[in-house]
Structure formats: structure tokens, C-alpha cells
Amino acid sequence: MHNVLILGLAALAAAAPAKRQVPHYPPTSLSNGFFLVANVTDPSLDLSPSINGWVFQTAHTGPPTNAAVLQAPGSSVPGRVFYENGTAEQVHYGQSTVITDGATPPTPFGIFIQSPTEFDITYPTEHDLFVNAGPGTPSRITDFPNPYPILQNNQGVGTFVACNNTVPYYGYKFITINYAYATFEGPDGGYEYHANIPEGCAPINLVPQCTTLNTLPPDAYASHEFAAPVRCYDDVAAIDWTQYGP
Template identity: 50%
Template structure:
């Protein structure tokens, strides 16, 4: 199963000069979606030729504890954490909201953090961490909004999420961690080049609908601004090549 990597432009083809131009209506065909306040994030490997062993296609986004209120983002084969898109309608529209989950005792909001281009992982200094830590997360990490016809997690930066087998010092054990790989501008082509670290595979994190649990009394978290989000019923069941403009 391969996730789309680019959106194809649809144009009109010129016919012979003796034949008048004819218009052809193109009917968009995209996978059906639903609306839910809660969702899990399911990984889709964008290039199966670079997939890890075992495959991480269909694995889910979650965290592993690395300190008080700190979690490294990883992929695992079991059910992932339930997230929600938090913010006012205007904040979400302009990618200024947050992707949050609830955790701890009492429940606190945990946000998704993506290191900036000037920040690096101390153990792997060429890579940029993704974490699920206490707080509101990195502004700009959000679900892609209208008018894009697909729904997936974006950092609103030129780059891609990647999955990498890496040793996590806190456990001195290997996990499939999630990183963000920033693209590099190529002046020769005037395009951006991908910078997927060695041994990693590029992934798209796609929302799969789930139920956002009610908050127990005494929670620090609040669902007052938890927004309804577009998501898919079963991400792994979608045959992406069937869809497109």
C-alpha cells in the first residue's frame, strides 16, 4: 500500500487544429472520511522499497516514557494514543492549534513537539526529534486542512516524518522512533530535496477515527476546544492507488 506523494495537476490536452477543443469533466475520487473528535495516527510508508524490517506500514504513533512529562515518539504495532485537535476554529484554520493527548495523574495535556532545524538529537546529531511531552506542543503541527483532499499530520515545514530504528539511551534498547527530516533547497533545480536519514523510511501519519474519552473529575486537561476532525475509519484498509483527481 503506497500513500500518495504528490498531487497530479489536471490539464486539457490540445487536439488537432481541425478539431475543436473539447472539455472533459474530471470527477475527484478520494477515500471516504468521517468526522470525530478523537483519532489515532497510523503510519503509511510512502516508498515500500525503503520500508523497515519488519514493516512499519500500519503501525501507530505513540510515546515511550523518558522522564517526568517526557516521551519519545515511536511507532508500535499495537494501538496508539488517542489525540485531538485543540484550538478555536480560527487557530485550526491557520495551523495555530495543537495536536494533544491526555496523560498522567491527574490527566494533563501532552502535545506533539518537533525539533526545529537548529535543534538536534544529542545521540544522533544529524536528526531532529519528535516527542509527546507535557504542554501544548509545537505550533504548526496539525492535521492538514482544506483545501487539501487528504488528511494527515503536518509540521507545516518543508520536510517529512520518518521512522528509524534507533537506540534510546533511557532504556539502552532499540525502538522505532519518529523523527522529522527537513528538506534542503537545491539551487541547481530550484526544488527541495528530501533528506531521509540513513536506515530510515519516510512515513505519512494519517488520522484514524476513535472515541475521545471523557475526562475524569480533577483533570488538568480540558476538551473545551477539542475540535471535530476529519479522519478515516480504517487507514490500513485503504488502497491509496485507487484514489486521486
């Protein structure tokens, strides 16, 4: 009887499920307005000085166009305030765009991302980002099931990158924001992922940091009627990402 009891307990122990690892992610809030903050996804490719925590800003290159650049934190001029523009249906089907207001009276300026077949004239291995008048390229802040809210380009799989480039309009260096499209082809037609990060560029996520979306004046061309609430962080720079994950 004693041996039977031991065998029974052993069987129960063997049948008990392994302890599950509980997912743990930094807390988010909901906001209609947000900054976009760079988070370097591969520290070995970071620039010098590090651009981790730098903020999405624009460099005017002529009406109504702007280069997408990163600005060091602590500047007296804050980063651009963005919002995701679209109905609930457009957001769900990846047809929303990410917009900032510019000019006087306020006008919607969208983030335009070159397609996989378009390239920068000066840097022919890179796909440019512009912030120009108009709705912009289909993009969104990721939601469930992605545990981390980040800016997503809906034109194709890849990653945003930060590059130390000369902007021709100024003739000197900026940290520009570009996009690297991934490819999925291996030897003999096999499936193999290639990130295609341009040499000298750092792969980044553009992470939303919550802020207040301003009230528009009566003469504004822009509208916040369809500014969708998105998940965002209260302080991206304060997050120790190594403490989180599944």
C-alpha cells in the same frame, strides 16, 4: 451542402472539451479524537519488517517526557488518542497543536518537534519528536485543499520519518518517529528540492484514524473544550491507496 455539414460536425468535435478526470479519494469522517497511523510514502525505503500501518505510541523516558515511537498493530495496548486543540481561528492560521492526555489526573501532553536548527544528541542528522507535558509544537491535521488528512508540522516543510533507533533511556531499539526538514537549494543558487531523509529511515505520513475522545474526570488538568473536529478515516489499514487519486 453535404461537405459543409461534415465540416461543421468536425469543427464541433474538435471544439468539444476533453473528458475530465474526476478526483477520487477515500471517504472520511469527522471526529474530535483520532489515532495516528503510519503510511510509508516511498515503499523502496520501507523498514523490515514493514512499518506500514503501525500506530503512534509513546515510550516513557522520565517525568514528564516521552519518546515518540511506532507500535505494531494488534497490540493489546492501543496507540495514543490525540486531538487537535485550538479555536477555529487558531486552526485556520496554523496555531493549533495536536495533544494527547497523559498522567493522573489527565494532563495535556503535546507533540514537540525539534526545529530545523535542533538535532537529536545521539543521532545528529535527525530531528526528534517528543510527547511532553505542555501544548506542543504548532501542528494540525490538514484540511481543504489537501485531499488527504495527515499530520502537518507547521514549523517547516518536510516529512515525518520512522527510524530504527536506540532510545538511550532503555538502551534498546525502538521505531522512533522523527522529522526531516526539506531544503530548496541547488547548484549555483538554483531552486532544487531535497527531502533529506536520514539513511536507514522511512518517510511516512501520519494519518488520522477516527476514534472516540474520552470523557475527562472532574479533577483533570486537561480540557477538551477546544478539541477541533478533524477529517479522519475509519480504518487506515483497510485503504488501498493505489485505487485513489486525481
